[in-house]
Structure formats: structure tokens, C-alpha cells
Amino acid sequence: MxxxxxxxxxxxxxxxxxxxxxxxxxxxxxxxxxxxxxxxxxxxxxxxxxxxxxPVRYRLGASLREEFGACVLGGHGIPASVGLAAFEHLRSSGAFATTSPSEETLLRLLSEPLKVGERYVRYRFARQKASYLAKGLARLEGEDAPLSSGRVLRDWLLESPGVGYKTASWIARNWLDADDVxxxxxxxxxxxxxxxxxxxxxxxxxxxxxxxxxxxxxxxxxxxxxxxxxxxxxxxxxxxxxxxxxxxxxxxxxxxxxxxxxxxxxxxxxxxxxxxxxxxx
Incomplete structure (x- = not known):
């Protein structure tokens, strides 16, 4: 001992x-x-x-749509402060409401300067992430995501374009406080x-x-x-x-x-x- x-x-x-x-x-x-x-x-x-x-509060959004957006906008190659700023910018613009925005609308929003601290920055991969978000949010609007376990939700999220194991696991862990991913x-x-x-x-x-x-x-x-x-x-x-x-x-x-x-x-x-x-x- x-x-x-x-x-x-x-x-x-x-x-x-x-x-x-x-x-x-x-x-x-x-x-x-x-x-x-x-x-x-x-x-x-x-x-x-x-x-x-x-305890760490894992959830970043108030809905699964918001959680999806926050995690897709963060991750590899995106500083946390920039990912959070992009998420808040899209959320305040109504991007995660029940009616999904178009890819063009998301691209326009992600192309706008983001205030991070005392400076303004550009969001990297705006076109790519706008495409992923548009398709993923439309899917969340049209289908009922399975919430029986973290792994079930993770595997469902993997069918969304641009969402790999890490991002899907991140969303599932955050939203369900899951310990099976x-x-x-x-x-x-x-x-x-x-x-x-x-x-x-x-x-x-x-x-x-x-x-x-x-x-x-x-x-x-x-x-x-x-x-x-x-x-x-x-x-x-x-x-x-x-x-x-x-x-x-x-x-x-x-x-x-x-x-x-x-x-x-x-x-x-x-x-x-x-x-x-x-x-x-």
C-alpha cells in the first residue's frame, strides 16, 4: 500500500x-x-x-444541436478560445435553432471576424466546417438521435459528414456524461x-x-x-x-x-x- x-x-x-x-x-x-x-x-x-x-461541466450547449456545433467547431487545429468564440457567434445568430441554416449562411457567419479577448481573429477551415455543420444540423433536424448510451449516440453521429471517432465521442461524452466512450x-x-x-x-x-x-x-x-x-x-x-x-x-x-x-x-x-x-x- x-x-x-x-x-x-x-x-x-x-x-x-x-x-x-x-x-x-x-x-x-x-x-x-x-x-x-x-x-x-x-x-x-x-x-x-x-x-x-x-467537477468539470462537460456540456457546452443547451441542446444536442448546440453541442454538435460546439464540438465540430473546436478540436484539432482550432484553439479553444477561437472554437468557443465561433460557437457563441453562431449561437447568438440563431444557427442552432430548430430550423437549420444553409451552408451559405454558415459560411458567411464563420467568415466574419471573431472577437477573442482584445483582438479579432479569422476562423480557420470556415468553408469545410460550414459544410459539415449544415449537413449535421439538417440530419439532427430530420432524425431522432438515439440517446440510450454514449456509444449508441457516438456511432450514430459517425454517419454525419466530417465527424470522426474523436469528435463523435466528444459530443456523446459531453451530452450524455457518458463513460462508455x-x-x-x-x-x-x-x-x-x-x-x-x-x-x-x-x-x-x-x-x-x-x-x-x-x-x-x-x-x-x-x-x-x-x-x-x-x-x-x-x-x-x-x-x-x-x-x-x-x-x-x-x-x-x-x-x-x-x-x-x-x-x-x-x-x-x-x-x-x-x-x-x-x-x-
């Missing part, structure tokens, strides 16, 4: 975790609780956040490889379903909710590119592909914030 303490100011709570050599799942040891990024470290981080902060990206891939539950040859593009099953098994082994775990992993891995880089530098050559390693050129520029934590995906 190993014990870690969570400081709550006026009091401290001890968290008991298995011995470092105990296995979480096949060939995956718990490891030392204070050794980033071991399984024990991740279990402690999830539990500590439960105790010291409010996982939002997997490069940050979760790195965390899983370093913790030992993903193979070094796996990619989210090729192996999403197999990786999702391993992630869910790992979460069960730790005794934490997958939705909490992927949020904590994503935030910590994104916030510590130098620490991740140092660990990867000491790994065998098979781990040191350009895709797996954090970018040195961006390490000083990337800072996680509350907007990023909301826009996981």
Missing part, C-alpha cells in the same frame, strides 16, 4: 493506493504515486481533483504509451476502437470514471510538454517518432487554460 495526501487547507485527506508492483491490468504496474505519468499518478490526480475542485488524441496516446496500456505502434487514426477498449479497461482498473480520467490526462499532458519530452527522450527509439514526441518549437507557447479544459477533443 502507498499513501498520498490531498491538502485541503484546514485539513488533509490520505488516499490509499496499491503497491507500485501491483498490476492495474495485464503487464501494467501501478507504479509510484508521485512519479509522472504512472497509473498511480493518474488515479491520485483524478481523486485529488474531485476533492479540491468542482473515450476521447482519444495525441495527448492521451502519449499518456497511454508512457503508462504502459497502449502499444507504441498504435495510432488513433488506425486503432481507435482497440485503444478505446484499453482506455476503458485501464479506467476500471484504477477505479475512476473514464470521462474524468481523459480530462485529467489531457490537461496534464498538454500542460507539461517539457516533462513529456524529457521522458520520451529516455525511451527506446521506437517511441521517438515525430508524431509521438511533443513539438519543441511549440513547447513554450502552449499553455493549458480553463477554455482548453472545456474543449477537450
Amino acid at each position: 502507498q499513501i498520498a495526501s490531498v491538502d485541503l487547507g484546514s485539513m488533509a485527506i490520505n488516499v490509499e493506493l496499491p503497491d507500485p508492483d501491483t498490476t492495474v491490468m495485464d503487464n501494467v504496474r501501478w507504479g509510484e504515486v508521485y512519479a509522472f505519468p504512472t497509473p498511480a499518478y493518474w488515479a491520485y490526480q483524478v481523486i485529488a481533483r474531485r476533492l479540491v475542485s468542482s 473515450a476521447i482519444l488524441d495525441i495527448h492521451i496516446l502519449r499518456a497511454g504509451v508512457l503508462a504502459g496500456f497502449f502499444g507504441s505502434k498504435m495510432t488513433v487514426e488506425r486503432d481507435y476502437i482497440a485503444m478505446e477498449q484499453l482506455f476503458l479497461m485501464f479506467s476500471r482498473g484504477l477505479g475512476v470514471r473514464p470521462s474524468e480520467l481523459d480530462a485529467v490526462m489531457w490537461y496534464d499532458m498538454m500542460s507539461a510538454p517539457r516533462a513529456v519530452q524529457d521522458i520520451v527522450d529516455r525511451l527506446p527509439a521506437e517511441f521517438r517518432s515525430a508524431k509521438f514526441m511533443p513539438s519543441r518549437t511549440r513547447a513554450n507557447k502552449r499553455r493549458a487554460d480553463t477554455a482548453q479544459l472545456s474543449l477537450i477533443g
Whole structure:
């Protein structure tokens, strides 16, 4: 047994975790609780956040149509602040009302400058995202989305143009607070490889379903909710590119592909914030 303490100011709570050599799942040891990024470290981080902060509110929209829009507008290549600004701009323009706007209307709205903080920016991929949104919103207007589980909703969303596993899982997790899907990206891939539950040859593009099953098994082994775990992993891995880089530098050559390693050129520029934590995906 190993014990870690969570400081709550006026009091401290001890968290008991298995011995470092105990296995979480096949060939995956718990490891030392204070050794980033071991399984024990991740279990402690999830539990500590439960105790010291409010639970993450995953939903970004007030309806499934809004949630679809927020997640499609965010994600890869779009800074969280820009994705949220685009979402709010479209929402305030009535784009997520019951009558779906045309692709031309969405393109016009996404082509308008967005105020982010004290500056105005342009939304990238406006034409592409306008097309995806128009088709997806029309489908949500004409069909009843299945809401019996996160996976059922995720699989239904995959039939929408431009919606892949990660975005579909993100929408389903947010809207249903689902724990039967996982939002997997490069940050979760790195965390899983370093913790030992993903193979070094796996990619989210090729192996999403197999990786999702391993992630869910790992979460069960730790005794934490997958939705909490992927949020904590994503935030910590994104916030510590130098620490991740140092660990990867000491790994065998098979781990040191350009895709797996954090970018040195961006390490000083990337800072996680509350907007990023909301826009996981």
C-alpha cells in the first residue's frame, strides 16, 4: 500500500493506493504515486481533483444541436478560445435553432471576424466546417438521435459528414456524461504509451476502437470514471510538454517518432487554460 495526501487547507485527506508492483491490468504496474505519468499518478490526480475542485461541466450547449456545433467547431487545429468564440457567434445568430441554416449562411457567419479577448481573429477551415455543420444540423433536424448510451449516440453521429471517432465521442461524452466512450488524441496516446496500456505502434487514426477498449479497461482498473480520467490526462499532458519530452527522450527509439514526441518549437507557447479544459477533443 502507498499513501498520498490531498491538502485541503484546514485539513488533509490520505488516499490509499496499491503497491507500485501491483498490476492495474495485464503487464501494467501501478507504479509510484508521485512519479509522472504512472497509473498511480493518474488515479491520485483524478481523486485529488474531485476533492479540491468542482467537477468539470462537460456540456457546452443547451441542446444536442448546440453541442454538435460546439464540438465540430473546436478540436484539432482550432484553439479553444477561437472554437468557443465561433460557437457563441453562431449561437447568438440563431444557427442552432430548430430550423437549420444553409451552408451559405454558415459560411458567411464563420467568415466574419471573431472577437477573442482584445483582438479579432479569422476562423480557420470556415468553408469545410460550414459544410459539415449544415449537413449535421439538417440530419439532427430530420432524425431522432438515439440517446440510450454514449456509444449508441457516438456511432450514430459517425454517419454525419466530417465527424470522426474523436469528435463523435466528444459530443456523446459531453451530452450524455457518458463513460462508455473515450476521447482519444495525441495527448492521451502519449499518456497511454508512457503508462504502459497502449502499444507504441498504435495510432488513433488506425486503432481507435482497440485503444478505446484499453482506455476503458485501464479506467476500471484504477477505479475512476473514464470521462474524468481523459480530462485529467489531457490537461496534464498538454500542460507539461517539457516533462513529456524529457521522458520520451529516455525511451527506446521506437517511441521517438515525430508524431509521438511533443513539438519543441511549440513547447513554450502552449499553455493549458480553463477554455482548453472545456474543449477537450
